[in-house]
Amino acid sequence: MSALPDPGATRAVLIGTSRYDHLEPLPAVSNNLAALAAAMAEPSCWGLPPDHCVTLSNPTTAEMTMAAVRSAAEQARDTVLVYFAGHGLVDPENDLYLAMPQSRSQQVETGLPYRWLRQALLTSRAERCVVLLDCCYSGRALGSMAGDPADLADQASVEGTFLLAAAAETRTALAPPGEPFTAFTGELLDILRRGIPHGPELLEFGALYRHMRINLAAKGRPAPQARDRNTGAQLALGRNSAYLPAAGSAPTTARDNPTAGRSWPSPSGIRTVEGFFKALSDVRVTSGLTHQMVSLRSGGRVSAGTVSRLLNRGNLPKTWQTTGAYLSVCGVPETQVAEWQAVWMRLLAETTVEAAAVRPSNSRPSQKRSSTLLERWAGRASRRNGRS
Incomplete structure (x- = not known):
């Protein structure tokens, strides 16, 4: 594939x-x-x-x-x-x-x-x-x-x-x-x-x-x-910029679902957050839909601005609802939407673990600064008490 x-x-x-x-x-x-x-x-x-x-x-x-x-x-x-x-x-x-x-x-x-x-x-x-x-x-x-x-x-x-x-x-x-x-x-x-x-x-x-x-x-x-x-x-x-989808044998089906038969980007090869959003963007390209068309097909569930923000994020969304709706509206089959959700859950878990591993080392300087400020305040209060 x-x-x-x-x-x-x-x-x-x-x-x-x-x-x-x-x-x-x-x-x-x-x-x-x-x-x-x-x-x-x-x-x-x-x-x-x-x-x-x-x-x-x-x-x-x-x-x-x-x-x-x-x-x-x-x-x-x-x-x-x-x-x-x-x-x-x-x-x-x-x-x-x-x-x-x-x-x-x-x-x-x-x-x-x-x-x-x-x-x-x-x-x-x-x-x-x-x-x-x-x-x-x-x-x-x-x-x-x-x-x-x-x-x-x-x-x-x-x-x-x-x-x-x-x-x-x-x-x-x-x-x-x-x-x-x-x-x-x-x-x-x-x-x-x-x-x-x-x-x-x-x-x-x-x-x-x-x-x-x-x-x-x-x-x-x-x-x-x-x-x-x-x-x-x-x-x-x-x-392939010259690619033209093959004409469907059933025009009514193509009219009702213009994304039927498309070769959707597979989430199986996604390893990073960058890859997740690149593949999400490829889904829209494959669908042939603009941001506004995605919004119209969603019946107002997903606005054009929401689509733009979703595809230009730097970090994973904390909830799945918007991403799942976007994929479904673009025409991705439900079985593949489930695969996308599994990848999202894996990446979210990985990024959460990485953030937790970094956080303690980043918190020490602020704790040290807080302790130093408390010592200074205590010293000033002691000196004022001595003078009084």
């Missing part, structure tokens, strides 16, 4: 090298990073908070890059994503390493061996890992990048992840002159913006890969490669 990850339990690291001391520059990579970071923050994509998506532009050392990757891998519980754009090089043993600004061809110590990234992701506690590689094995930029007969995806395979790689080919442009993005990332961003006509409701990585491969091949550009393990291909990068 396709799903968007919980943004509160997901981390992304976007790495790009556009300037090189010994290789030709790739100025489009800087645009790649900025545009992809903005896309990852969009509610229609993963909706990642700024501190959950780290961007490393022209990192000077492999140690700096690995520190960011390891931190993301340790913090993520749902999904961890690593993206790299720049020159991809091959060491004397035919292993892939990613070029840093000071990298030289055939000198792996000047770059970042891919196996280091792979190992960091394999030890992550995240349930899913995604790797996006916009690179090839060697060094010509802006016009073409040299290819290699080896399969890049096989070089970079990671168990339990989805890998999407741009495979460079001889005489084929990776960073076309005059275009703002590299061919691979530009196509990815275009699909996120325009969607896939007649495609699924969510942009699963499997569907994303197939559409990118068709489009890039039609343009005479390198065809991407993909590898997935387990259910990695079912993870979604965003909502």
